[in-house]
Amino acid sequence: MDAPVKPVLFPRFYRKFSCIGAACENNCCHDWCISLDKKTWQAYEQHSDKQLAELLRHSITIPDEPTAMDYRRMTLSENGVCPAYRESDGLCDIHDRLGEKLLSETCKTYPRRLTQTPEALEPSLAISCPEAARLILLDPAAMDRQEDLLITTDFTPTAVMEGPPPYFQRFRETALTVVSELNLSPDEQLFRLGLLFNFVATSQQAGENPEQVLSSFGVMSQSGAFSNMYNNLPEGLIVQAEVLKHLLLVPSFWKINSVLADIHQQFVDTLNRDYAVDGHVDLFQVIATGYRNNFTPVCETHGYALTNFFKHWIYSSDICHLSGDELMKKYSGFLLQYSIIRSYLSVLSSEGDHEKLLVNVVHALSRGFDHHPPFLEKLLAYLGVSGIGHPIQMMGLLKLEQSQGEIQEVS
Numbered sequence: 418m419d420a421p422v423k424p425v426l427f428p429r430f431y432r433k434f435s436c437i438g439a440a441c442e443n444n445c446c447h448d449w450c451i452s453l454d455k456k457t458w459q460a461y462e463q464h465s466d467k468q469l470a471e472l473l474r475h476s477i478t479i480p481d482e483p484t485a486m487d488y489r490r491m492t493l494s495e496n497g498v499c500p501a502y503r504e505s506d507g508l509c510d511i512h513d514r515l516g517e518k519l520l521s522e523t524c525k526t527y528p529r530r531l532t533q534t535p536e537a538l539e540p541s542l543a544i545s546c547p548e549a550a551r552l553i554l555l556d557p558a559a560m561d562r563q564e565d566l567l568i569t570t571d572f573t574p575t576a577v578m579e580g581p582p583p584y585f586q587r588f589r590e591t592a593l594t595v596v597s598e599l600n601l602s603p604d605e606q607l608f609r610l611g612l613l614f615n616f617v618a619t620s621q622q623a624g625e626n627p628e629q630v631l632s633s634f635g636v637m638s639q640s641g642a643f644s645n646m647y648n649n650l651p652e653g654l655i656v657q658a659e660v661l662k663h664l665l666l667v668p669s670f671w672k673i674n675s676v677l678a679d680i681h682q683q684f685v686d687t688l689n690r691d692y693a694v695d696g697h698v699d700l701f702q703v704i705a706t707g708y709r710n711n712f713t714p715v716c717e718t719h720g721y722a723l724t725n726f727f728k729h730w731i732y733s734s735d736i737c738h739l740s741g742d743e744l745m746k747k748y749s750g751f752l753l754q755y756s757i758i759r760s761y762l763s764v765l766s767s768e769g770d771h772e773k774l775l776v777n778v779v780h781a782l783s784r785g786f787d788h789h790p791p792f793l794e795k796l797l798a799y800l801g802v803s804g805i806g807h808p809i810q811m812m813g814l815l816k817l818e819q820s821q822g823e824i825q826e827v828s
Contacts, residue, residue, distance in 0.1 A: 439507025446502040448674040455488040533574040541733040545784035554722040603723040653813030677781035707763030
């Protein structure tokens with residue numbers, strides 16, 4: 418009997434991906450948790466290979482709450498390297514000697530992701546992989562989508578979206594359209610996306626059907642009303658300065674992968690060299706000058722990369738499946754991610770290869786955020802305690818055009 422098939426909606430970048438193995442500048446055998454699923458672990462226990470048995474004897478821990486997908490974990494070395502990784506040639510010893518079938522589901526699939534919706538299967542790639550980030554960010558048409566058929570038995574969904582709202586597809590298509598306006602800056606694109614989410618969340622909380630919001634949003638966008646709202650948005654220097662202060666006060670986060678550690682060290686060195694007065698970094702000056710002199714040129718030449726970053730998040734996450742406060746909280750978290758990425762670009766993109774910097778900053782930070790979610794949760798809580806953590810207040814992060822006369826020093 419033929420295997421069942423389902424329609425698949427996938428972006429252009431997906432089929433272009435191939436692991437570059439030992440050539441990867443930040444490979445997935447380093448610096449993060451490597452889970453073994455129960456099926457793979459049972460296959461390891463039954464295998465006769467003595468070298469595999471010896472490796473597992475010294476390199477396995479049991480999670481506090483084991484699950485079918487996170488049943489055992491590989492213990493990393495002091496340098497944060499998987500014990501199966503061969504430094505001599507950059508290959509996995511298990512894969513090389515015993516074949517792909519003996520890899521865990523995590524190692525077989527990463528960075529591939531497959532979401533099962535009631536309508537279709539939707540494959541994507543995790544942007545925390547540097548090669549995936551290159552494909553997603555640097556091709557202006559990377560997020561163009563097409564439909565094809567996929568044999569379902571060949572793939573294991575990494576996420577199942579059950580019971581999305583009936584307007585889910587329209588909501589997501591509207592969100593994707595909002596951030597596709599290339600005549601707008603990335604900041605204004607993300608501002609309009611926040612407006613859409615806020616309008617939908619408000620209608621949901623009022624017990625109304627968001628279909629009316631989705632119908633009228635495009636008309637309002639064409640009327641110029643949103644441009645006026647953006648132009649009148651209070652500038653977000655204070656919120657951005659608080660985010661920057663937090664970045665500089667949490668050094669442990671920046672050590673979670675080697676590329677991020679290098680970027681953060683360059684970031685700190687540049688701040689101290691170019692923006693320090695009497696040993697204190699003028700954060701307002703960093704924000705205003707860096708945005709104008711460094712970030713704006715990146716947007717002029719590679720704005721499509723940030724647009725693709727937004728579209729990839731909308732497509733591959735569950736954001737349009739959420740409602741009310743949960744919807745706005747997730748938007749706020751992504752807004753913080755973007756503001757941190759923008760901060761690094763604003764400081765480091767004055768010279769050098771913009772494309773390489775974009776790929777390194779986005780993939781390295783995404784790897785950190787994906788695998789250490791408490792960082793963003795604590796930062797959101799910190800902003801909330803400071804009285805500036807409401808999603809509408811945080812949208813001020815998206816308005817940093819600032820006159821020099823209004824810049825003040827933040828101690």
